[in-house]
Amino acid sequence: MTESFLYLTRLGIDTHQEPVVYMREDCHVCRSEGFDAQGRVEICSGKNSIIATLDIVKGDLLSHQKAGLSEAAWRLLGAAEGDKATFRHAPPVESMAYVRGKLYGKPFTEEGARHIIRDIDAGRYSDIQLSAYVTACAANNLNIEETIHITRAMVEAGQRFDWGDGRIVVDKHCVGGLPGNRTTPIVVAIAAANGLTMPKTSSRAITSPAGTADTMETLTRVSLSFKKMRAVVEQEGACLAWGGSVSLSPTDDIIIRVERALDLDSEGQMVASVISKKVAAGSTHVLIDIPVGPTAKVRSAELAERLANALRDTGEALGLRIKTIISDGSQPVGRGVGPALEAYDLLKVLQNQADAPADLRDRALAVTAAVLEMGGACEAREGLALAKKTLESGKAWEKFQAICNAQGGLREPPVARxxxxxxxxxxxxxxxxxxxxxxxxxxxxxxxxxxxxxxxxxxxxxxxxxxxxxxxxxxxxxxxxxxxxxxxxxxxxxxxxxxxxxx
Structure with a gap:
């Protein structure tokens, strides 16, 4: 009787975060198991197992005795060249019933949201199934109860910081839609220079040319472990890390990848993304900037107020104090649009260079003022003066350098050819x-x-x-x-x- 295993080989194919396995259509495992292209396959090797999407290979790319793995599958399985692996059909994803129900108008329950997020976190959803989930949540299709259910489930799926001493932990977020609006590193540097704790985690871009994590990655290391992030914050009072590397609300980055491919944003999912990461980071007080403009993500004052209410209600349900501000979203902020170009802008502001973009500087100071007042670093209406003093004295630049050095060193952003x-x-x-x-x-x-x-x-x-x-x-x-x-x-x-x- 033919043994139902294959030897694993690394094909070096980048499928981003989706694990993919490759088999010859005429190999004995593919034939005996009745596998079809794009089917979901459970791979077991030693003590490890993953679920991957199957791609069928015709021709001689693979031998009959080998199964190839994409980079994502190789990493998740922890495989070594030549390892033996067995394969079987992945069990049905039962939580897809909740997604189908939502597509037909049935709201997510707390139990349903928890099952969906757990299955996404466990890698049980294919990209096609993730697309169905993202579509079900799109077009403002989540009510506040559903948003709270999803947010809580996203927090439960990952690690969570507890800073332990009852101190105020501040954070800020911008809902996006403005090219070049890279205020966060400036805000973090000024806040930390004034003694506030600000463990800032950020996402990579969804539909924009850069997220804060993308921009900061041109300057320093942003993929920090949970332990490393804690050490940086304990040392410097703040960090500027990519949220996906520390498993804070880990399903968020999986969902973001599909949202980006579909060019879809869900208001409820966006609220869940923002609030879940703030809760997981151990934040207590969060300022959220909502730019409004004819071509921004939020296009009217009415929509901004609805989003602000959803953010406040969801945050409060999970124990956060949320403050929102409505800002001008009529045009890009700063001069650069793109990771390195935005990095050069924020460096000019932090270094108080004469040609620093004034709009980026003013916007960052206004946001920082509110954060300083929320965090108790100054009295009400004194935040702007303190923010300006900290920036102009060079203390913010000193703190920014210290944070980057703690994360792995400060480097020069690249220049395009x-x-x-x-x-x-x-x-x-x-x-x-x-x-x-x-x-x-x-x-x-x-x-x-x-x-x-x-x-x-x-x-x-x-x-x-x-x-x-x-x-x-x-x-x-x-x-x-x-x-x-x-x-x-x-x-x-x-x-x-x-x-x-x-x-």
Whole structure:
């Protein structure tokens, strides 16, 4: 009788976070088990097991005795070249019943949310099933009770910091939608320089050209272990880490990956993402910035107020004190859009350089002022003066360097090989900036995966420009990506709308 095992081999194929196994269609395991392409397969090797998506191989890429693993599968299984493994059909994902129910209008229960999040965390959902979950949550389809259920389940699925001494632990978050809005590192540096505890974890980009974790990764190490993050915070009072590396609400980064691929954001899932990470980080007081603008993620004051209520209600249900502020979301913040370009902006602000983007500086100071007051570092209405003093004295820059050095060292962000200046085709006034088109343009140039890619803004709303004057500069690491972005701009020239002046 033929033994039902195969030898494992590493194929070096990057499937991002989805584990994939590859088998010949005519190998004895594939035939005896009746496996089909895109089926879910449980792989057991030694004491470890994972569930992976099956891709069928035709031809001689693999021998009959071998199964190939993607990089994600190899890492999760902890495999070594030549290990023996057995394979069987993965058991049905029972929690998909709750997802199907939601698609047909049945609200998530607390039990349903817990089962779904547990199965996602255990790797039982394929990308197709994750897409169904993301779709079920989209279009503001979650009520506040469902959002609270999902948030609590996401917290339970990961590790959680307990700072133990009853101290105030502050945090901040921006709901996004504004290219270049990289205030967080500045806020963290000023807050920590004033003695506040701020264990800041951030996500990578979902639909934007950069998240705070992407930008900080051009400057220092952000993939910190749970133990390392605690050590950095205990030493410096703060950190700037990627949330996915410390298993704080770990299902969030799995869901974000699919949201990014689908270009979908769910208001309820976004609230669950934000609040679950703050609870897991051990925060007690959280400031949330909600930019509002015609092309921002939140487009009206009414929608902003609804989101603010959802954030406050969910936070309070899980023991957080939440304060929200509504800010201007009409145009990009700073000059750079993309990880390295945004890093150069925030460095200029922290170093008090004369050419630092004033809008990024002012926005960061306003947010920091509220954080300082929430955290008890100063009296009410004294936060702005304290924030300015800390920044201008150089103490914020000193603290930022100390945090980066504690995380692994401070380095210089990369510079792109290719650039192209986009100029105005008419004389007039900058009347509109389309944040979504600008973000898309930077993404097509390669951001955030290509760290130095993106664009630099040269104008702001209300500026008078001449025909031929630079509007923005594209940055790319590859000539093909630069051309791709330029083709997109040719089809979307109203990324920056210029109106003729009325005499």
């Amino acid at each position: 290719f650039t192209h200046v986009i100029t105005s085709e008419r004389t007039g006034i900058v009347a509109l900036m389309n944040n979504r088109v600008i973000s898309r343009l930077a993404s097509l140039a390669g951001a955030p995966n290509a760290q130095s890619a993106g664009l630099t803004m040269h104008v702001r709303l209300g500026d008078t420009v001449e025909s031929g004057q630079p509007l923005m500069t594209l940055h790319a690491e590859a000539a093909g990506e630069l051309e791709y972005a330029l083709d997109f701009y040719a089809a979307h020239p109203e990324a920056i709308h210029i109106e003729e002046e009325v005499v």
